[in-house]
Amino acid sequence: xxxxxxxxxxxxxxxxxxxxxxxxxxxxxxxxxxxxxxxxxxxxxxxxxxxxxxxxxxxxxxxxxxxxxxxxxxxxxxxxxxxxxxxxxxxxxxxxxxxxxxxxxxxxxxxxxxxxxxxxxxxxxxxxxxxxxxxxxxxxxxxxxxxxxxxxxxxxxxxxxxxxxxxxxxxxxxxxxxxxxxxxxxxxxxxxxxxxxxxxxxxxxxxxxxxxxxxxxxxxxxxxxxxxxxxxxxxxxxxxxxxxxxxxxxxxxxxxxxxxxxxxxxxxxxxxxxxxxxxxxxxxxxxxxxxxxxxxxxxxxxxxxxxxxxxxxxxxxxxxxxxxxxxxxxxxxxxxxxxxxxxxxxxxxxxxxxxxxxxxxxxxxxxxxxxxxxxxxxxxx
Numbered sequence: 001x002x003x004x005x006x007x008x009x010x011x012x013x014x015x016x017x018x019x020x021x022x023x024x025x026x027x028x029x030x031x032x033x034x035x036x037x038x039x040x041x042x043x044x045x046x047x048x049x050x051x052x053x054x055x056x057x058x059x060x061x062x063x064x065x066x067x068x069x070x071x072x073x074x075x076x077x078x079x080x081x082x083x084x085x086x087x088x089x090x091x092x093x094x095x096x097x098x099x100x101x102x103x104x105x106x107x108x109x110x111x112x113x114x115x116x117x118x119x120x121x122x123x124x125x126x127x128x129x130x131x132x133x134x135x136x137x138x139x140x141x142x143x144x145x146x147x148x149x150x151x152x153x154x155x156x157x158x159x160x161x162x163x164x165x166x167x168x169x170x171x172x173x174x175x176x177x178x179x180x181x182x183x184x185x186x187x188x189x190x191x192x193x194x195x196x197x198x199x200x201x202x203x204x205x206x207x208x209x210x211x212x213x214x215x216x217x218x219x220x221x222x223x224x225x226x227x228x229x230x231x232x233x234x235x236x237x238x239x240x241x242x243x244x245x246x247x248x249x250x251x252x253x254x255x256x257x258x259x260x261x262x263x264x265x266x267x268x269x270x271x272x273x274x275x276x277x278x279x280x281x282x283x284x285x286x287x288x289x290x291x292x293x294x295x296x297x298x299x300x301x302x303x304x305x306x307x308x309x310x311x312x313x314x315x316x317x318x319x320x321x322x323x324x325x326x327x328x329x330x331x332x333x334x335x336x337x338x339x340x341x342x343x344x345x346x347x348x349x350x351x352x353x354x355x356x357x358x359x360x361x362x363x364x365x366x367x368x369x370x371x372x373x374x375x376x377x378x379x380x381x
Contacts, residue, residue, distance in 0.1 A: 217356025
């Protein structure tokens, strides 16, 4: 198959996927109509702020009070102004110190007549800056990658939609997290690799290595996690799932599913790097034998392995730094630290993902060699 046909087929498949996913994207963007008697989340702009000293009844736990005038800037109550009391208690996570001109998120109660009965401060507006850095990310991909960068943006969007519209809803409905995650991870792998590499042998080799590595990570995490009696309730968010409406969630299964998704990106990166390099080696020397082809791919994999294993470990350490500092600050004993459910969970998460990454190297190298090299008999020489 010629390169032009491969590119045309790749673009056609991605365009078809966008058309198929467009209805679900539209459903998530279009807000539902507001009904009588329900609560709403609105955007607002701070017009004026007056700092007040707390009264005698609240001065023991309130550090500062602010009388804030806000104007609603989103429909259907745009232009309405309210005065609300903002209490600051000295906690950096929950305190929202407001200044004039600050944009905020408001929570309002709507009465039976469809009018706002009360308005409360919910949070600061942050999504504007998230959209900005997201736009810079997409722009950098397009500037550096050009057509390949555009394909990367499309495949990334498909990945986000697959997780948000397929994986998470299925888990919420009660489907077992591990099998569902493996199926979605396999689908993401195929779509991403085909979108970036096209329908080629190197893409098939990378897909085999990625799926195999992720499967090893998931099975290993499940085995070790079950033997170590990991509960999955090491985080506050996981504990809150016990009280979520809609039925019980398999939190332990969710833990292992998270390990699979967390390792997917790094494993895919390693597998594609090895498969692409193996393909270039063969193009440079079509007379190469199978043994030398696999050896070359393994050498590349060993070099990539060191940096990518560090990437996974450092990523998990980075998210756990407050916990590690807390342990060190209180001189906790090593035996206590290593046997805690939270630390054991993070260690299993990092080690299982890294082992899956290592397993993907020989799987990809052998697959790339078998799919590419014609002189199979030379392997035995």
